[in-house]
Amino acid sequence: MEWLQGFFADYGVMLAQETWNTILMMLVPTAVAYLVGIPIGVLLLVSAPGGLRPHRVLNAVLGWIVNIGRSIPFVIFIVVLIPATRIVMGTSLGVAGAIFPLAVAAIPFVARMVEQSLAEVDSGLIEAAQSFGANIWQIVMKVYLKESVPSLLRGAAISLITLLGYSAIAGMIGAGGLGDVAVRYGYQRYEVEVMIAAVLICIVLVQIIQSIMNVVVRRVDKRSR
Amino acid sequence: MIQIEHLSKTYDGASKHHALIDVDLTIEDGDIFGIIGESGAGKSTLVRCINLLERPTSGRIVIDGEDVTGYSGKQLLELRSSIGMIFQNFSLFQQRTVLKNVTFPLELVHEKREHREKRAYELLELVGLTEKAKSYPSQLSGGQQQRVAIARALANNPRVMLCDEATSALDTRTTISILKLLKDINEELGVTMVVITHSLAVAEKICNKIAVIDKGRIVETGETAAVFSNPQSAVTRELLGSDYLPGDFDGSAGTSASGTDARGRSASTILADAIDAASNPFVNAGRPEVHASTSEGKPAGRRVK
Numbered sequence: 001m002e003w004l005q006g007f008f009a010d011y012g013v014m015l016a017q018e019t020w021n022t023i024l025m026m027l028v029p030t031a032v033a034y035l036v037g038i039p040i041g042v043l044l045l046v047s048a049p050g051g052l053r054p055h056r057v058l059n060a061v062l063g064w065i066v067n068i069g070r071s072i073p074f075v076i077f078i079v080v081l082i083p084a085t086r087i088v089m090g091t092s093l094g095v096a097g098a099i100f101p102l103a104v105a106a107i108p109f110v111a112r113m114v115e116q117s118l119a120e121v122d123s124g125l126i127e128a129a130q131s132f133g134a135n136i137w138q139i140v141m142k143v144y145l146k147e148s149v150p151s152l153l154r155g156a157a158i159s160l161i162t163l164l165g166y167s168a169i170a171g172m173i174g175a176g177g178l179g180d181v182a183v184r185y186g187y188q189r190y191e192v193e194v195m196i197a198a199v200l201i202c203i204v205l206v207q208i209i210q211s212i213m214n215v216v217v218r219r220v221d222k223r224s225r
Numbered sequence: 226m227i228q229i230e231h232l233s234k235t236y237d238g239a240s241k242h243h244a245l246i247d248v249d250l251t252i253e254d255g256d257i258f259g260i261i262g263e264s265g266a267g268k269s270t271l272v273r274c275i276n277l278l279e280r281p282t283s284g285r286i287v288i289d290g291e292d293v294t295g296y297s298g299k300q301l302l303e304l305r306s307s308i309g310m311i312f313q314n315f316s317l318f319q320q321r322t323v324l325k326n327v328t329f330p331l332e333l334v335h336e337k338r339e340h341r342e343k344r345a346y347e348l349l350e351l352v353g354l355t356e357k358a359k360s361y362p363s364q365l366s367g368g369q370q371q372r373v374a375i376a377r378a379l380a381n382n383p384r385v386m387l388c389d390e391a392t393s394a395l396d397t398r399t400t401i402s403i404l405k406l407l408k409d410i411n412e413e414l415g416v417t418m419v420v421i422t423h424s425l426a427v428a429e430k431i432c433n434k435i436a437v438i439d440k441g442r443i444v445e446t447g448e449t450a451a452v453f454s455n456p457q458s459a460v461t462r463e464l465l466g467s468d469y470l471p472g473d474f475d476g477s478a479g480t481s482a483s484g485t486d487a488r489g490r491s492a493s494t495i496l497a498d499a500i501d502a503a504s505n506p507f508v509n510a511g512r513p514e515v516h517a518s519t520s521e522g523k524p525a526g527r528r529v530k
Contacts, residue, residue, distance in 0.1 A: 097412055122316070122319075123316075124312060124314055125316050125319075126317060127278060127312075127316065128307070128310070128312060128316035129329075130278060131278060131305055131308070131387075132305060132306065132309075132310075132329065132330040132333055132336075132377075132381075133302040133303065133304070133305035133306035133330070133333055134302070134333050135302055138333055142329070142332070143318065146318070146320050146321070147319060147320050149320060150320075151338075162231040163305060198516040221320075222319060222320050222321075222362075222363060223319045223320075223361075223363045224359040224363065
């Protein structure tokens with residue numbers, strides 16, 4: 001008990017600060033990635049061969065870019081983007097310097113998840129919407145995006161948790177956050193208790209995100225009532 | 226009036242699939258026109274050509290004197306707005322309330338909110354589901370869902386309603402109530418209906434005219450009563466006798482129920498003759514009443530009509 005109090009006295013503030021950094025590195029890039037990723041996911045779906053408006057060239061090019069984006073190891077991504085990060089964020093260091101490459105790396109991942117969620121919408125509903133005279137915009141806004149909300153939310157939970165992992169990589173090259181703490185204290189300084197504490201906090205974060213999302217999805221999904 | 230002229234639809238693929246071959250049909254205003262056929266015969270493809278969900282490969286669709294076959298863009302959307310459609314699996318929007326499902330077609334044409342809701346409530350009253358307006362489709366039974374779908378299809382006052390196997394997923398009692406609703410709508414609102422079904426019972430119940438389709442071709446059309454009482458085509462006859470399983474179990478009789486044999490006997494005649502013969506145990510294997518023969522050896526069972 002006494003040991004625990006001592007631990008918090010020494011490391012409490014630092015852990016709290018880095019937890020907040022990690023949360024920022026999860027939320028902000030995910031939000032940005034969805035802002036950009038949803039339109040891209042929609043384009044991928046609509047321009048696909050069986051889609052509402054097939055367009056082979058657009059679909060191929062967009063698909064390529066997304067695939068390349070997902071293939072590049074994130075740590076290389078960060079380094080390659082440093083010049084751009086400096087322009088956009090003003091720095092390439094710390095949390096601010098990590099958010100930009102995290103967001104850019106998350107976009108292709110989110111785009112594919114969105115495309116997947118949209119593709120799962122019952123094709124009978126799309127056909128019904130067409131039979132009433134809906135144009136492509138209306139089908140996308142009123143049917144695809146609306147009917148896939150539960151699936152999109154689940155995808156968001158997955159994306160957030162994936163970014164937790166990515167933020168640790170960013171942490172290893174100076175961004176801060178819990179991953180950075182775990183590596184610095186656990187691996188480099190052999191202060192294993194700190195590393196364990198950081199990992200435990202990560203576990204709690206993931207549990208909270210997943211639990212909140214489960215509740216939200218159950219409320220929002222009108223299919224299970 | 227809908228005129229379908231020399232309509233063909235071929236799917237290119239590994240091998241060409243001729244879904245529709247030279248179809249000619251005329252559907253008059255106010256008809257409840259049935260299109261009957263087995264699975265894969267082409268009925269769903271045919272009905273989807275009417276609102277151009279499928280593009281014909283050749284031929285024309287003429288609706289009220291206008292050739293709509295080549296429509297696209299805004300013209301096409303306007304055409305579709307004037308044609309309602311209901312589906313076998315209802316295709317209701319799961320994340321929308323019943324009310325919002327019904328207002329959907331009205332949203333598409335940018336009707337004002339108050340007017341949309343007023344109209345939707347009118348339609349829900351027509352189908353008898355006003356109290357379910359704020360429920361979601363997952364909370365409704367199959368029959369109720371199809372009623373919502375019908376209300377939705379009527380939202381824009383269509384002149385034509387396409388019904389693709391509308392009752393195939395419903396039990397008998399619900400089927401009857403839905404068919405009654407459709408008939409009432411046809412009579413009271415004057416909506417022309419095109420009813421796709423594989424069930425003769427359904428066609429016989431509400432259709433005034435029918436067309437029989439087989440392997441992409443129309444094999445027979447006419448007034449329902451006439452077709453049923455005097456079927457001209459072999460396919461129709463087979464459909465009519467469809468509670469009889471054609472062919473012998475041992476394969477000895479060369480003629481199946483489809484069509485007439487060399488002596489011009491129809492399916493039901495052949496069956497009656499076979500029961501009379503009653504010599505082959507396999508022929509009569511499934512018919513216990515035949516075995517309950519009298520001591521004179523004549524079968525006492527009932528005859529198939």
